[in-house]
Amino acid sequence: MAGELKVLTANLGMKGTTEIDAVMRRGAYEALIKAMTRMTPDQVLGEVKAANLKGRGGAGFPAGLKWSFLPKGKDKTRYLVCNADESEPGTFKDRLLIENDPHKVLEGIIIAGYATQSAGCFIYIRGEMPQGARVLQRAVNQAYDRHFLGKNILGSGLDFDIWVARGAGAYICGEETALMNSLEGKRGEPRIKPPFPAGYGVYGKPSNINNVETYANVPAIIEKGADWYNSIGSADTPGTRLFGVCGHVKNPGLFELPSTVTLRELIYGHAGGILGDRKLKAVIPGGSSVPVLRADQIDVTMDSAGLKAVGSMPGSGGVIVMNDSVCMVRALHNLMRFYAHESCGQCTPCREGTHWLELLSGAIERGEGREGDADKILSLSKNIMGRTICPLGDAAAMPAESFVRQFREEFEFHIREKRCLPETMRMTTIYSA
Amino acid sequence: MSRDIRELLADKEFQRKMEKLAGLYPEERSALLAALHLCESETGCCGEEFQEYIAGKLGIPRASVKGVVTFYEMFHEKPRGKYLVQVCRTLPCMLAGAEILLDHICGKLGIRPGGTTKDGKFTLVTVECLACCDRGPSLMINDTLYTGITPEGFDKVIKELD
Ligand SMILES: Cc1cc2nc3c(=O)[nH]c(=O)nc-3n(C[C@H](O)[C@H](O)[C@H](O)COP(=O)(O)O)c2cc1C
Ligand code: SF4
Ligand code: FES
Numbered sequence: 310m311a312g313e314l315k316v317l318t319a320n321l322g323m324k325g326t327t328e329i330d331a332v333m334r335r336g337a338y339e340a341l342i343k344a345m346t347r348m349t350p351d352q353v354l355g356e357v358k359a360a361n362l363k364g365r366g367g368a369g370f371p372a373g374l375k376w377s378f379l380p381k382g383k384d385k386t387r388y389l390v391c392n393a394d395e396s397e398p399g400t401f402k403d404r405l406l407i408e409n410d411p412h413k414v415l416e417g418i419i420i421a422g423y424a425t426q427s428a429g430c431f432i433y434i435r436g437e438m439p440q441g442a443r444v445l446q447r448a449v450n451q452a453y454d455r456h457f458l459g460k461n462i463l464g465s466g467l468d469f470d471i472w473v474a475r476g477a478g479a480y481i482c483g484e485e486t487a488l489m490n491s492l493e494g495k496r497g498e499p500r501i502k503p504p505f506p507a508g509y510g511v512y513g514k515p516s517n518i519n520n521v522e523t524y525a526n527v528p529a530i531i532e533k534g535a536d537w538y539n540s541i542g543s544a545d546t547p548g549t550r551l552f553g554v555c556g557h558v559k560n561p562g563l564f565e566l567p568s569t570v571t572l573r574e575l576i577y578g579h580a581g582g583i584l585g586d587r588k589l590k591a592v593i594p595g596g597s598s599v600p601v602l603r604a605d606q607i608d609v610t611m612d613s614a615g616l617k618a619v620g621s622m623p624g625s626g627g628v629i630v631m632n633d634s635v636c637m638v639r640a641l642h643n644l645m646r647f648y649a650h651e652s653c654g655q656c657t658p659c660r661e662g663t664h665w666l667e668l669l670s671g672a673i674e675r676g677e678g679r680e681g682d683a684d685k686i687l688s689l690s691k692n693i694m695g696r697t698i699c700p701l702g703d704a705a706a707m708p709a710e711s712f713v714r715q716f717r718e719e720f721e722f723h724i725r726e727k728r729c730l731p732e733t734m735r736m737t738t739i740y741s742a
Numbered sequence: 743m744s745r746d747i748r749e750l751l752a753d754k755e756f757q758r759k760m761e762k763l764a765g766l767y768p769e770e771r772s773a774l775l776a777a778l779h780l781c782e783s784e785t786g787c788c789g790e791e792f793q794e795y796i797a798g799k800l801g802i803p804r805a806s807v808k809g810v811v812t813f814y815e816m817f818h819e820k821p822r823g824k825y826l827v828q829v830c831r832t833l834p835c836m837l838a839g840a841e842i843l844l845d846h847i848c849g850k851l852g853i854r855p856g857g858t859t860k861d862g863k864f865t866l867v868t869v870e871c872l873a874c875c876d877r878g879p880s881l882m883i884n885d886t887l888y889t890g891i892t893p894e895g896f897d898k899v900i901k902e903l904d
């Protein structure tokens with residue numbers, strides 16, 4: 310079994326790691342100093358591109374490539390955005406990074422600011438993380454005091470600021486353009502693309518957005534180089550990834566591993582196996598928005614290629630494990646209620662579709678399902694996919710489609726017998742399992 | 743918490759904080775959410791009077807401010823209880839027993855989600871994933887996060903609130 314490799318989480322579990330002095334004794338900001346005093350912005354960009362750093366927010370887009378989309382030139386104001394909205398069910402990695410090692414994130418952001426010659430970065434942190442916002446603001450102030458932020462940083466000629474902004478409870482604000490509207494003091498409604506943020510972002514200025522974990526990867530890439538980075542992990546997702554395992558496992562938590570780790574190793578090795586020594590039934594491998602897998606599909610690596618082979622994707626790295634006490638209809642209904650609640654309502658397929666998916670799955674769960682309802686879920690999902698302004702529609706359709714496809718018999722049993730499978734009748738709790 | 747809005751608007755310290763917020767971001771309107779958070783935590787809501795005040799202050803149309811207040815889950819137009827109990831009910835917490843916890847809380851406080859106790863002390867709401875799914879069930883009371891909360895654990899927590 311592949312062991313944990315602590316690059317991003319090296320400081321987690323240590324004392325005092327929110328203080329700049331303490332982390333500087335452990336090497337923080339050395340990569341920043343290296344980048345700004347010994348490398349040109351283009352060299353930094355080249356290194357991140359060569360590292361093939363993949364975005365960790367869900368879609369896995371190459372970060373270096375995205376940075377290179379920003380228009381160049383001295384006169385243009387460019388902004389960076391750090392997406393710390395972390396609201397994808399099952400995902401809890403960014404919270405841990407921010408609350409325990411904020412300087413790692415800041416260092417990555419400032420290096421990105423140097424590479425792209427940007428004016429500053431907005432860190433948008435979800436409203437329900439007031440503690441994280443305080444820790445971040447304090448870390449930002451410390452970085453200003455040390456002159457890692459502000460005017461002419463380290464004599465490089467770069468003026469760069471960081472602004473911490475809080476969200477206010479809306480999953481959709483994790484979507485990049487909704488987030489930008491929210492930063493501008495507006496409702497968090499996604500914008501129609503194109504134009505893409507690289508051309509028209511915050512205040513209409515060229516902007517680049519990355520996830521917290523994506524930025525946190527940058528210091529090690531600059532410090533140790535792209536070759537080192539590529540020697541870890543898999544070809545499609547080099548480096549380490551933060552996998553959060555939750556649900557019915559004995560040892561839930563965050564694990565930093567190369568994505569060559571298999572889902573089986575993650576669940577039975579690192580996370581200690583299934584709670585209550587029951588059977589594994591289902592697992593959602595990358596946050597609630599990706600297709601669900603059955604217990605016989607876990608012998609795959611946790612990179613894009615491995616999960617694609619079984620019809621899913623790595624998403625945000627949040628692994629939700631369900632044992633055989635879970636009613637899949639009820640689990641789907643819970644998720645559909647989530648998406649229906651979080652839909653911003655701009656597009657008909659998403660607004661109406663998620664609502665109907667919630668109603669249908671709820672009706673089946675209550676024993677009010679009718680013959681053909683399982684197919685209705687499938688056709689609803691199909692009619693949402695790809696027909697909306699932002700990917701929230703797809704994010705609801707993918708679990709809906711996959712739950713029915715993978716657990717069709719359980720859905721049919723509910724519709725026919727008007728009740729749950731015998732082994733799933735009891736409500737499950739961690740305490741009683 | 744639960745200060746009168748008029749008293750708040752007249753408070754010099756509060757006005758100073760507002761000035762600071764307005765100058766915090768490259769453009770003033772970006773301070774809107776931060777200002778609303780401040781009002782929520784001081785008065786327990788963001789009612790019409792504050793909406794009018796902040797619209798003028800940041801140069802945003804009143805209707806847009808109202809649109810923002812009603813869009814975000816964490817802002818309320820009407821006052822809520824002194825303690826806002828926010829129970830996560832998303833799938834990972836559900837697997838950890840959130841539904842049993844929620845049933846217990848409803849019974850304990852004698853209200854349904856969305857309701858406020860008669861003495862105005864507690865408002866109960868359900869919320870979505872709070873990003874600590876490995877330690878569920880999770881809930882927040884005002885700004886404080888509690889994880890791995892059992893029904894007995896909840897009783898203890900609220901006993902310690904004044
Ligand atoms: C509904 C929705 C919610 C999202 N929530 C988040 C989030 O909480 N955090 C995040 O980093 N990305 C989230 N994303 C993805 C972002 O839109 C964007 O792709 C990402 O921040 C880009 O960063 P990356 O390239 O570093 O992954 C969400 C997307 C959608 C459609
Ligand atoms: S897909 Fe849904 S959330 Fe996204 S813009 Fe359309 S209605 Fe809003
Ligand atoms: S589901 Fe409750 S914290 Fe994630």
